[in-house]
Amino acid sequence: MSKLLLVTSSLFGDQSKSSQLAGEFVQAWHRSHPGTTVVERALTAESIPHLSLGALGALMTPAEQRSTEQHATVAFADRLIEELEAADTIVLAVPMYNFSIPSTLKAWIDHVARAGRTFRYTAAGPEGLLKGKKVFVITGRGGVYTGDSPAKVFDFQEPYLRSVLGFLGLTDVSFVHVEGLKVSPEAAEQGVARARDAIAAHARASAA
Numbered sequence: 001m002s003k004l005l006l007v008t009s010s011l012f013g014d015q016s017k018s019s020q021l022a023g024e025f026v027q028a029w030h031r032s033h034p035g036t037t038v039v040e041r042a043l044t045a046e047s048i049p050h051l052s053l054g055a056l057g058a059l060m061t062p063a064e065q066r067s068t069e070q071h072a073t074v075a076f077a078d079r080l081i082e083e084l085e086a087a088d089t090i091v092l093a094v095p096m097y098n099f100s101i102p103s104t105l106k107a108w109i110d111h112v113a114r115a116g117r118t119f120r121y122t123a124a125g126p127e128g129l130l131k132g133k134k135v136f137v138i139t140g141r142g143g144v145y146t147g148d149s150p151a152k153v154f155d156f157q158e159p160y161l162r163s164v165l166g167f168l169g170l171t172d173v174s175f176v177h178v179e180g181l182k183v184s185p186e187a188a189e190q191g192v193a194r195a196r197d198a199i200a201a202h203a204r205a206s207a208a
């Protein structure tokens, strides 16, 4: 049975456009892949701490020498990694904050990028270990950064995510951008409609 991991990261919960459209994506995926199990990881400042010196120290301490607190710290990061490893399909709902990703998503990345587990260094260079998975990133953006938009150069969201996901071995990555959400009500409507078309096209292609 296939497994889908949905990671949401907006501050706005149910009102988030990236989360709403990612939800629609998951429903469409379910229709074309019945029986898929969905696990959701909602990232908030309360649910995911920044990587700390203490957390790094816990990881570097041999398991049999860890304190109870260190065991809990490592178990939390292990759980996040296990969710990724178990998934065949990963859907990331990502608002654009200050031209990049939310700090909670960065904290998640800091926890799951672990040498020897999700990537390793070899004589030929780094090798990502999360292979053979499909990733769909549904972004929410106030402005427009695609096509011939002059704001394109400010998009540090898609290039960063492509790089870091690729570093972990996740190279089959498709983006659906929900853009223009703060430009005007009409632009927002258009942005959502375009994203819905893109989601339907992905659902058709994946079912074929």
Ligand SMILES: Cc1cc2nc3c(=O)[nH]c(=O)nc-3n(C[C@H](O)[C@H](O)[C@H](O)COP(=O)(O)O)c2cc1C
Residues within 6 Å of the ligand: 010, 011, 012, 015, 016, 017, 018, 019, 094, 095, 096, 097, 098, 099, 100, 139, 140, 141, 142, 143, 144, 181, 182
């Ligand atoms: C803290 C913060 C920073 C933002 N920075 C940007 C930005 O740099 N560029 C942009 O186009 N929109 C920016 N926005 C607008 C959001 O991208 C937009 O509201 C979008 O809907 C967020 O996705 P969501 O609806 O899933 O939360 C920002 C919003 C917030 C709250």
